[in-house]
Amino acid sequence: MSWETVIGLEVHVQLNTKSKIFSGASTAYGALPNTQACAIDLGYPGVLPVLNKEAVIKAVKFGLGIKAHINQRSIFSRKNYFYPDLPKGYQISQFDIPIVGKGLLSVVQEDGSIKKIGITRAHLEEDAGKSLHDDFDGMSGIDLNRAGTPLLEIVSEPEMRSAKEAIAYLKTLHALVRYLDICDGNMQEGSFRCDANVSVRRIGEPFGTRAEIKNVNSFRFVERAINYEVERQIGILEEGGKIAQETRLYDAQKNETRSMRSKENADDYRYFPDPDLLPLLVDDQLIETIKSTLPELPEQKRERFIHEYQLSAYDANVLISSRELAEYYETVVKNANNQATNNNQAKVAANWVSGDLLALLNKDNLEITQSPVSAEQLAGLLRRIHDNTISGKIAKTVFEALWHQEGPDADSLIDSRGLKQVTDTGAIEILIDDAMAAHPTQLADYRSGKDKLFGFFVGQVLKASLGKANPDQVNAMLKEKLSK
Amino acid sequence: MHHMTIAQLSRELANKTFSSVELTQHFIDRIKQYDPTLNSFITVTEAQALSAAKAADAVRAAGKAGILTGIPIAQKDIFCTQGVKTSCGSKMLDNFISPYNATLIEKCNAAGLVMLGKTNMDEFAMGSSNETSFYGSVKNPWETAYVPGGSSGGSAAAVAARLAPCATGTDTGGSIRQPAALCNLVGLKPTYGRVSRYGMIAFASSLDQAGPMTLTAEDAALLLHAMAGFDEKDSTSIQAPVPDYTAHLNDSLEGLRIGLPQEYFGEGLDPRVGQLIEEAGRCFEKLGAKLVKISLPHTHFSVPAYYVVAPAECSSNLSRFDGVRYGYRCENPIDLEDLYKRSRGEGFGNEVKRRIMVGTYALSAGYYDAFYGKAQKIRQLITQDFKHAFKEVDVILGPTTPNPAFKLGEKKNDPISMYLSDIYTIATNLAGLPGMSLPAGFIDQLPIGMQLIGNYLQEGQLLNVAHRYQQVTDWHTRTPNNYR
Numbered sequence: 001m002s003w004e005t006v007i008g009l010e011v012h013v014q015l016n017t018k019s020k021i022f023s024g025a026s027t028a029y030g031a032l033p034n035t036q037a038c039a040i041d042l043g044y045p046g047v048l049p050v051l052n053k054e055a056v057i058k059a060v061k062f063g064l065g066i067k068a069h070i071n072q073r074s075i076f077s078r079k080n081y082f083y084p085d086l087p088k089g090y091q092i093s094q095f096d097i098p099i100v101g102k103g104l105l106s107v108v109q110e111d112g113s114i115k116k117i118g119i120t121r122a123h124l125e126e127d128a129g130k131s132l133h134d135d136f137d138g139m140s141g142i143d144l145n146r147a148g149t150p151l152l153e154i155v156s157e158p159e160m161r162s163a164k165e166a167i168a169y170l171k172t173l174h175a176l177v178r179y180l181d182i183c184d185g186n187m188q189e190g191s192f193r194c195d196a197n198v199s200v201r202r203i204g205e206p207f208g209t210r211a212e213i214k215n216v217n218s219f220r221f222v223e224r225a226i227n228y229e230v231e232r233q234i235g236i237l238e239e240g241g242k243i244a245q246e247t248r249l250y251d252a253q254k255n256e257t258r259s260m261r262s263k264e265n266a267d268d269y270r271y272f273p274d275p276d277l278l279p280l281l282v283d284d285q286l287i288e289t290i291k292s293t294l295p296e297l298p299e300q301k302r303e304r305f306i307h308e309y310q311l312s313a314y315d316a317n318v319l320i321s322s323r324e325l326a327e328y329y330e331t332v333v334k335n336a337n338n339q340a341t342n343n344n345q346a347k348v349a350a351n352w353v354s355g356d357l358l359a360l361l362n363k364d365n366l367e368i369t370q371s372p373v374s375a376e377q378l379a380g381l382l383r384r385i386h387d388n389t390i391s392g393k394i395a396k397t398v399f400e401a402l403w404h405q406e407g408p409d410a411d412s413l414i415d416s417r418g419l420k421q422v423t424d425t426g427a428i429e430i431l432i433d434d435a436m437a438a439h440p441t442q443l444a445d446y447r448s449g450k451d452k453l454f455g456f457f458v459g460q461v462l463k464a465s466l467g468k469a470n471p472d473q474v475n476a477m478l479k480e481k482l483s484k
Numbered sequence: 485m486h487h488m489t490i491a492q493l494s495r496e497l498a499n500k501t502f503s504s505v506e507l508t509q510h511f512i513d514r515i516k517q518y519d520p521t522l523n524s525f526i527t528v529t530e531a532q533a534l535s536a537a538k539a540a541d542a543v544r545a546a547g548k549a550g551i552l553t554g555i556p557i558a559q560k561d562i563f564c565t566q567g568v569k570t571s572c573g574s575k576m577l578d579n580f581i582s583p584y585n586a587t588l589i590e591k592c593n594a595a596g597l598v599m600l601g602k603t604n605m606d607e608f609a610m611g612s613s614n615e616t617s618f619y620g621s622v623k624n625p626w627e628t629a630y631v632p633g634g635s636s637g638g639s640a641a642a643v644a645a646r647l648a649p650c651a652t653g654t655d656t657g658g659s660i661r662q663p664a665a666l667c668n669l670v671g672l673k674p675t676y677g678r679v680s681r682y683g684m685i686a687f688a689s690s691l692d693q694a695g696p697m698t699l700t701a702e703d704a705a706l707l708l709h710a711m712a713g714f715d716e717k718d719s720t721s722i723q724a725p726v727p728d729y730t731a732h733l734n735d736s737l738e739g740l741r742i743g744l745p746q747e748y749f750g751e752g753l754d755p756r757v758g759q760l761i762e763e764a765g766r767c768f769e770k771l772g773a774k775l776v777k778i779s780l781p782h783t784h785f786s787v788p789a790y791y792v793v794a795p796a797e798c799s800s801n802l803s804r805f806d807g808v809r810y811g812y813r814c815e816n817p818i819d820l821e822d823l824y825k826r827s828r829g830e831g832f833g834n835e836v837k838r839r840i841m842v843g844t845y846a847l848s849a850g851y852y853d854a855f856y857g858k859a860q861k862i863r864q865l866i867t868q869d870f871k872h873a874f875k876e877v878d879v880i881l882g883p884t885t886p887n888p889a890f891k892l893g894e895k896k897n898d899p900i901s902m903y904l905s906d907i908y909t910i911a912t913n914l915a916g917l918p919g920m921s922l923p924a925g926f927i928d929q930l931p932i933g934m935q936l937i938g939n940y941l942q943e944g945q946l947l948n949v950a951h952r953y954q955q956v957t958d959w960h961t962r963t964p965n966n967y968r
Contacts, residue, residue: 039584043804045577046564046586046683048718078800080847082824089803142808270847272856275690275797277719 003237004203005230006210007166007196008158011173012151013183014127014191015058021126021150022049022092029189033143037129041148043087048276051076055150058182059099059124060282060290062152065180065297066119068103070287076124076277080270084142085129093153095271098123099280105156106299107172110164112313117169118157124280125151146190152182158197158207163226167219170194171321175298179323187217194222198229200237208233209243213257216250225250229257301326309333309346318354325368328375329353335379336386345382352378356396360403373402381410394419394467422469425477428461431469432481435460446482457482485510486646487963490555490703493649497544497554504544504554508537508598511556515600515647518967522623524632524641526561527569528601536598543596552710553596558648560639561602562609563694564683565589572685573605573617573635576805576812576831586683587715588652588694595710600648604638607833608802609659609687611635612905615896616835623892624667625964626930630889633663639697640667645967650707651697656687657790658884658909660695661921665884665933668923668962670950671697672704673909675941676916677722679708680715686801688794689720691913700960701922701950705729708943722941729944733951738772740949743877747783748908754887757932760925761883764934764953768881771952776877780869785862786911787903792846792859793914798836799843805831838899867915874939879949882908884921884933908935918943922950923959931959 020027023040040047063070077095100122107115129144154173160166174192177183184191194217199210213229216222228250233243248257296304298320305316305326320326332353336345357378361371381402385395398413407413414420422428435457436443446453461474485507488496497504512530519525533556540554564570564582566589571577585593592599606616614622614637622637624630625645632641636653640663643651653660655673664671672695679694686692696707712726744765749758765775807813807827814826832840846855873880885905895902912919917937924934938946954960 042809044564044583044810045570045572045580045685045804046582046681048682050717050719080800080803082803082806084806084808084820087804087809089806090800268849270800270844270849270852272796272800272847272852275688275720276686 002203003200003230003234005161005163005226006158006199006201006207007160007163007226008210009156009160009166009169010195010197011154011170012127012193012195013062013154013177015055015150015152015182016184016191017052017054017058017150019052019054020148021052021055021124023148025148027149029186031145033141034145037144037147041087041144043089049092049274051277051280052150055124056099056280056282057286057290058150058180059122059152060287061180061182061294062122062154062177063100063103064287064291064294065176066100066103066105068119068122069101070282071097071099071101072282072284073097074099074123074280074282076274076280077271078274081267083128083131084140085131085144085147087129087144087147091126091128092274092277093125094123099282100152105169105172105176107165107168108302108313108317109168110314114313115165117159120155120157122152122154125153127151158199158210163223163230166196166226167223170219170222172298175321179295179298181295187219190217193217196222196226196229198226198233199243200230200233208237209245211243211245211257212247213250214247214260221250221252224252224255225257228255232257295323309350311347311350315350315354318358319350322368325353328368328371331375332379332382335376336382345386348382348385349378352382352399356399372405373399377402377409384410384414388421388423388470390414390419390421391467391471394421419468422465423473425473428465428469428473428477429481431461431464432457432474432478435464436481443482454478454482486514486649487968488649489700490552490650490698490706491700493555494551494706498549504537504540504598505534507554508533508556508600511600511648514645515642518645518647519642521628522625522641522645522647523620524604524622524638524645524647525558525601526571526573526604526619526638529568529599530601532568533598533600536593540596540598550596551706555597555650556600556648557592557597557707558600558603558639558642558651559589559592560605560636560652560654562605562654562685563589563652564685565599565602568602570602570685571618572609573607573619574832574836575618578618578812580811582683584683587680587717588684588711591710591713592652597710603636603642603651606635606637606659607836608685608798609635609654609656609692610798610835610839612658612662612902613890613892613895614638614663615892616833618833621892624889624930625967626667627889629891630930631666631892633666633885633889635659635663636671636697637663640664640669640671643667643669643697643699644964646963649699650703652694652711653697654684654687654692654694655909655913656691656693656794657913658906660697661884661909661919661933661935662906664697664921665935666889666931668931668933668959668964669697669699670701670704670920670922670960671695671933672708672920672943672946673912673918674708674712674943675722675918676913677718677720678918678941678943679711680713680718680721682715682717686797688797689801690797691790691794693913701947701954702730702733704920705733705944705947705951708947724941727944729947732944732948735948735952736772737768737949737952740768740773740879741776741877742768742773742949743776743778743873743880745778745780745783745873745880745882747780748882752886752904752907753883754927756927757883757886757888760927760932761881761934764924765881767953767956768949771956778873778877778880780866780873780911782862782865782869783911786866786914787907789859789862789866789914790906790910791842791903792855793863795839795843796846796856796859797843799840799847802832802836802840807831835899863914866911870911870915870917870937878939879942879945880937882935882937884908884935888927888930888932912937916940918946920946920950922953923962925959926962
């Protein structure tokens with residue numbers, strides 16, 4: 001009997017507020033150590049937390065984005081433990097009643113089908129600082145700039161059944177928080193961090209014992225870490241062993257997970273309601289106000305793209321993966337169409353954007369907003385393909401030239417380089433006649449039944465035209481002439 | 485001039501009988517003369533006080549003086565004062581110079597009050613005799629073999645010995661009212677949230693409240709006015725305007741209903757104390773008030789509930805004292821655990837450690853519901869008792885303490901007996917109500933206090949009742965023999 005993987009994810013989303021969740025200090029990334037930590041962040045004697053309303057609004061936005069139940073009364077609790085980068089000796093978090101209750105995230109799978117993954121809850125909490133162990137010769141350094149940065153911890157149900165599904169969920173979540181503008185999504189800087197709860201079981205059996213994998217900060221590493229962990233657990237179980245419930249750390253360099261601490265003698269966090277903070281109340285009016293500011297969300301946009309532009313679910317999903325990419329795509333479509341009401345260029349545009357453009361962007365590690373080819377430039381190119389000024393093949397050359405910023409737009413590049421497609425039947429006829437005259441043997445062979453040689457003659461004619469002859473015309477005319 | 489009340493001093497300053505510099509110097513001289521015996525101050529800020537007095541005189545010369553401008557005050561060493569040692573009576577903070585001012589300090593500064601220094605107190609405000617201070621016990625000016633009460637024992641002794649005309653205290657379970665009673669002063673614990681807790685080093689956040697300690701009710705009214713008010717830095721502070729507490733001081737008590745809770749006059753009360761309180765009751769009757777017998781049936785639960793809630797909160801509040809960022813740090817720690825264990829083990833005194841352990845236990849997994857959860861329910865019942873009572877009466881009268889001051893060392897090793905000295909004061913903290921103590925007579929040369937408890941935000945009414953009493957009695961005018 002085969003094994004089934006069960007995955008639940010806990011994602012820490014850093015909310016992009018200007019100031020911290022309980023103090024006025026800045027949350028900007030990358031400042032010199034301990035320059036963005038005020039007395040409150042440092043846990044000085046006598047200081048008190050005051051909740052940042054922006055963080056609440058962003059949490060509610062998220063809740064509305066997954067159509068979750070918003071708890072109109074939620075509680076901040078203290079999670080007590082000692083660590084040098086936790087200044088107060090407790091983290092202010094939400095325990096019994098989180099601000100966001102149950103919701104759903106629709107995730108497009110690789111095959112284009114949609115799976116709805118349950119989200120158990122999302123709660124507000126403060127981040128800890130960072131301990132730096134490398135540069136201090138037998139001691140540790142502590143940077144408390146990050147202490148007090150607002151986090152939304154989003155907990156999924158254990159409903160994912162493969163690493164690929166987990167990644168699809170994470171990417172969907174990542175897109176959502178960026179659409180909502182509640183998180184910058186920067187994984188290198190730790191703005192979007194993931195812990196994975198992984199277990200395996202025989203199909204139909206109850207859940208197995210899970211291991212929690214911490215410290216995975218890229219989609220690729222999450223996938224690798226899960227796959228490694230699944231293999232490890234199956235290995236143990238098939239040899240008759242038992243899985244220990246524990247926290248494991250993923251080591252990206254060695255591509256392995258290793259035990260951090262066992263859950264059996266886990267810390268007792270002694271949660272209790274924080275007496276310094278009143279219950280968090282969110283009224284209907286605030287929820288309605290926030291609702292009215294929500295942008296079109298990825299799920300809605302994907303549906304719209306599928307219907308309005310006749311795209312496949314997969315293509316639509318690629319194009320909506322970020323708000324900026326979707327916007328780029330729609331600008332291309334709008335400008336490429338000859339008539340405003342007709343989306344006849346939508347599919348071609350989708351192929352160019354998700355194919356050629358994304359490939360080059362990925363190669364150079366650029367964001368869509370940094371694309372050297374603007375949406376208007378790409379649209380201009382598509383217009384020339386559509387009206388047969390150039391062939392698809394020449395278009396690739398023009399696109400590369402635009403990428404390298406060799407000209408201001410497609411039209412001027414086509415003009416200056418004489419790439420305009422030859423559609424003059426007289427001129428094409430001369431090229432065909434020349435090719436037939438130059439290759440009598442092949443001509444004879446073709447006429448005696450070697451059909452494959454048709455392609456040879458197309459090639460010869462296009463080559464002689466320097467690629468500019470319209471391939472459709474060449475095909476049609478050749479067929480007629482060769483058969484005479 | 486040291487026998488004058490704030491009201492009298494204010495008039496004399498206005499009449500230019502003496503300057504604030506002269507007045508301040510006079511109190512500094514008295515501190516130098518008497519405090520080596522009493523030990524009521526941890527820090528005397530002479531230079532700072534004289535320069536503040538000079539500034540106050542300048543403000544007065546410019547015609548901008550308020551009623552408190554130039555009046556000296558002693559601040560309990562629990563309030564963070566920028567640039568000044570703020571020890572909270574603990575070795576843990578013996579080296580701590582606060583980088584910021586508590587809101588209360590800011591407000592006192594803004595009112596023109598002149599800080600003479602920081603007063604001695606039980607370590608982290610945990611104690612009822614001022615014997616847990618790292619800086620040694622404080623002597624009761626009425627009889628130096630006796631305790632002044634605690635935790636605001638330094639403030640009480642300083643005002644009683646006329647080393648300062650007024651002082652601040654904090655009250656978590658009786659820490660203003662009990663020392664006021666034992667030192668023949670007026671001490672007012674306002675409604676929870678009336679005075680900002682920002683910058684006041686937390687003991688038990690849901691119970692802590694700062695208030696004035698003065699010679700008269702009128703002075704308490706003047707000082708409370710300067711201390712009270714909403715503070716956006718304290719989420720638990722009350723958004724209600726601060727009334728002029730002197731406006732109704734002279735209102736008639738005709739028809740006032742004063743409740744005498746039977747539970748406050750039962751077993752455990754020194755009958756001589758009970759007699760004095762009954763005498764006070766008869767005095768109020770003469771002033772037109774009606775005495776009504778009432779019941780607060782859950783009173784006997786208040787001490788056990790308090791000794792769960794307060795230690796639980798303190799165990800978390802005191803986690804920040806870890807030897808990492810400020811405060812005491814043990815010598816040559818070998819690793820992190822050693823740093824924590826020894827810094828905290830050596831930096832905290834026994835009573836503080838006892839309460840941290842009790843509180844940690846009460847919040848532990850498996851015990852939370854039985855202790856902390858149940859204590860919170862009892863708190864609700866106690867609050868209900870008062871709600872019912874205030875339907876029948878306007879204020880509640882009882883003893884502040886069951887006995888007069890006890891001898892130094894007498895209860896030091898008997899925590900339960902020590903805890904019971906707060907038996908009448910604790911319930912008001914649990915309910916968040918205002919309570920005050922004022923002089924009600926003497927037993928064997930030792931002062932006795934009566935307690936008045938009011939409804940939420942009815943500090944003005946308490947002050948009115950106390951002031952009318954002080955108009956017809958003279959207990960509050962008596963001064964200990966050696967400090968005249």
